[in-house]
Amino acid sequence: MLSPSNFLVYLLLLAEEELLNKPVVYCFLPEPAVSAYPYVQLEDKELLEKFAQPESRNMAFNQLVRKYQQKIYWHIRKMVIDHDDADDLTQDVFVKVWKNLDNFRQDAQLYTWIYRIATNECLSFLSSKKRKFFLPLNDVTAELMEKVESSPELAGDEVQMKLQKAILRLPEKQRLVFNMKYFDEMKYEEMSEILGTSVGALKASYHIAVKKIEEFLKHD
Amino acid sequence: MKKDLKLSDIPQRNPYQVPANYFDRLPMRVMERTAAQEQKQPTLWQPLRLALVPVVLLLLFVGAYFYSMPDEPEQQMVNLASVSDTEIVDYLSTYATIETTDFAELSTLREQELPAELLNVSATAAEEELEYYNLNHIDY
Numbered sequence: 001m002l003s004p005s006n007f008l009v010y011l012l013l014l015a016e017e018e019l020l021n022k023p024v025v026y027c028f029l030p031e032p033a034v035s036a037y038p039y040v041q042l043e044d045k046e047l048l049e050k051f052a053q054p055e056s057r058n059m060a061f062n063q064l065v066r067k068y069q070q071k072i073y074w075h076i077r078k079m080v081i082d083h084d085d086a087d088d089l090t091q092d093v094f095v096k097v098w099k100n101l102d103n104f105r106q107d108a109q110l111y112t113w114i115y116r117i118a119t120n121e122c123l124s125f126l127s128s129k130k131r132k133f134f135l136p137l138n139d140v141t142a143e144l145m146e147k148v149e150s151s152p153e154l155a156g157d158e159v160q161m162k163l164q165k166a167i168l169r170l171p172e173k174q175r176l177v178f179n180m181k182y183f184d185e186m187k188y189e190e191m192s193e194i195l196g197t198s199v200g201a202l203k204a205s206y207h208i209a210v211k212k213i214e215e216f217l218k219h220d
Numbered sequence: 221m222k223k224d225l226k227l228s229d230i231p232q233r234n235p236y237q238v239p240a241n242y243f244d245r246l247p248m249r250v251m252e253r254t255a256a257q258e259q260k261q262p263t264l265w266q267p268l269r270l271a272l273v274p275v276v277l278l279l280l281f282v283g284a285y286f287y288s289m290p291d292e293p294e295q296q297m298v299n300l301a302s303v304s305d306t307e308i309v310d311y312l313s314t315y316a317t318i319e320t321t322d323f324a325e326l327s328t329l330r331e332q333e334l335p336a337e338l339l340n341v342s343a344t345a346a347e348e349e350l351e352y353y354n355l356n357h358i359d360y
Binding site for chain 1: 236249250
């Protein structure tokens with residue numbers, strides 16, 4: 001059965017057929033697999049309560065994914081650069097969340113817990129890449145650098161391209177710290193909970209990262 | 221100008237993009253995976269199978285142990301039953317005699333003077349016992 005949007009397109013195609021006076025070949029692709037659940041942003045506590053009940057489990061998980069998907073995806077994407085890798089890892093993160101949400105201790109924030117899973121997935125992915133191809137760290141960086149250089153989104157924006165390449169030159173953990181502070185504007189306390197590092201060490205790490213990036217920008 | 225480029229001079233923006241409707245579809249794609257995982261959830265048979273492994277191994281071990289045990293005790297019973305009384309008496313008179321070395325061991329024991337606390341008996345009580353059984357004067 002045609003959806004209202006497809007029916008509208010169908011009418012337009014019929015009109016086009018009439019105007020052009022020749023048959024127009026058309027087909028309708030299935031509707032994108034979007035959620036059957038209307039999105040209502042729920043508090044984490046409420047999400048967890050609903051997830052604990054079998055009848056509202058799926059709905060709660062769907063809301064949870066919608067609530068955090070963008071933050072988690074972009075956190076991962078900035079680390080692995082490639083969309084397909086980021087897509088796979090984001091799905092892996094949420095599958096892990098699904099499996100372990102029953103055991104989630106509510107003394108931590110749900111948001112920081114999911115972020116921690118995502119961070120670990122990113123680091124494991126980059127490590128496995130090094131192991132898989134017997135690549136030293138620099139070669140993984142070079143591979144990511146190539147992806148940045150060939151990225152159509154950065155084509156024509158020389159300053160952004162330089163910045164992204166400068167960020168990629170940071171060690172992985174410092175890159176994480178930089179991304180979380182600079183792009184996600186996360187509080188040091190939250191970062192500390194996610195990365196298991198002291199606030200003081202994170203501040204120092206971010207400060208050094210900024211200095212390094214500015215050095216790269218100067219000399220690149 | 222390039223040499224003075226600072227991080228604060230660069231507009232802060234996310235330089236990457238995602239395919240159209242990516243975030244509309246992602247929740248359902250994740251849920252398809254979780255549904256598939258749920259279908260793969262272990263049934264009762266899987267943990268039962270895991271628990272049965274050590275039990276089966278134990279049974280195999282016990283079985284192998286009993287299977288490999290020699291049948292000697294049974295053979296000895298058969299042999300003893302088939303031995304005549306005369307042969308048993310002959311055997312005992314030949315081999316079941318007290319050797320002189322046994323007495324030599326006894327005499328060394330005597331010389332060692334075992335402490336009374338080790339024997340847990342008083343000297344008087346020991347003397348009385350020896351006298352009662354007349355062990356001080358044994359004739360060979």
